[in-house]
Amino acid sequence: MTIPIRVIIVDDQAMVRAGFAALLSAQSDIDVVGEAPDGRQGVEVSRSAHPDVVLMDVRMPEMDGLAAARELLDPPAGVVHRPKVLMLTTFDVDDYVYEALRAGASGFLLKDAPPADLISAVRVVAAGEALLAPSVTRRLIADFARQRPAPRKDPSLRLNGLTPRETEVLELIARGLSNQEIAGRLVLAEQTVKTHIGRILAKLGLRDRAQAVIFAYESGLVSPGS
Amino acid sequence: MTIPIRVIIVDDQAMVRAGFAALLSAQSDIDVVGEAPDGRQGVEVSRSAHPDVVLMDVRMPEMDGLAAARELLDPPAGVVHRPKVLMLTTFDVDDYVYEALRAGASGFLLKDAPPADLISAVRVVAAGEALLAPSVTRRLIADFARQRPAPRKDPSLRLNGLTPRETEVLELIARGLSNQEIAGRLVLAEQTVKTHIGRILAKLGLRDRAQAVIFAYESGLVSPGS
């Protein structure tokens, strides 16, 4: 650590700011180079003091921490300085967490965490890594696991009834191709495509290609964005 | 902490096991109640020693940590014991991390982490929370942010052209309803539904309802599982 980590503290409670500042300043590798009582001023201070890390409270008057974080992490044209943002909150509220992470925050800590945690969090974040409160981590993992429990297991499961060729056709349906286009792509007669589709719909208990598209998405055969 | 946290250590290197055991046993609130040199034996030991937390190395002979974790976290019928699993690895490899989290692991640490981290990780995990190595956290957050940059912004963005009523119709299309069913649901003449659909397709540059379904999923208007 040749050069210290530059930190600013944005929180509407003066006592909290003072406490954190004292705590962090006591570290030889950390400099507190600014403070602000609300999001708007926080952004300004950050722009002029160009800190490495911004400690940002979530709930604040004037401009809340979320908006301020967004402003700092996705700055308007011309602004080159992009600090790391470490969000702080008294209670952990889901929405805030997710919004902050989406905005690009590097961490999310509860204020009741041990002081040592805050200090190490600043170091971790400054190093370009990320750190979350354990309860937040748990939730994020749960969410992650829920979203993709096994992207390639569920589909093949219910897709079992379909032959490879049928699966192939189904995927093209799910891409929005017409029967004619599918026939062209697979080098088939259009009627053959119809035959396949007929069997697909029968096997899966669907009515038309629109429902087939739904099935393809719900089963994971195709996924948004892919 | 009236009753200590029961921990077992699964790692193919005896020295590592010994080191961790010594480190953890020194804590008054942690008991090391078992060890195993590979995944298969790890599962067995876990079943008999019923620990609160299983420290599991990723890379192991016989049965790797991932498979063992899956076995412990999604046990066959009849097995009631479900310990928390804390994965350990020497280097951090993406795939392993995601697989482990999907399987339901409560944490993922690098072996080069400070000893204090391991100890607190055990406590955190035992408490039902989760904890990840900072580099892993960063990656998970990045992934999270990438997956859903703003689930309710992108859609409404391109959905802008659509009127509320049209959006409503589109959603029902994406649910697989026929025009007749949509008419019934919205208390409309079938022709009105057709009119709406015609406009929807024109505005979005789509050809038929199948493509409309795709659009609904891709834009986030509807999501798999919802």
Added chain:
DNA sequence: CCCGACGTCATACCCAGGTACGACACGCCG
């Protein structure tokens, strides 16, 4: 007050898509 956006509906037309039935070829397996 008039116009534009929105929502509603009608009449008419056409075709892609889905259904029904049958047929033939190929490869695998009991």
Added chain:
DNA sequence: CGGCGTGTCGTACCTGGGTATGACGTCGGG
């Protein structure tokens, strides 16, 4: 060998869905 699953294609039929055009009522804003 015989049968089954799979993939291929043909003919025939029917309907749901998409297109075209026009019309009417209601709002809200300029």
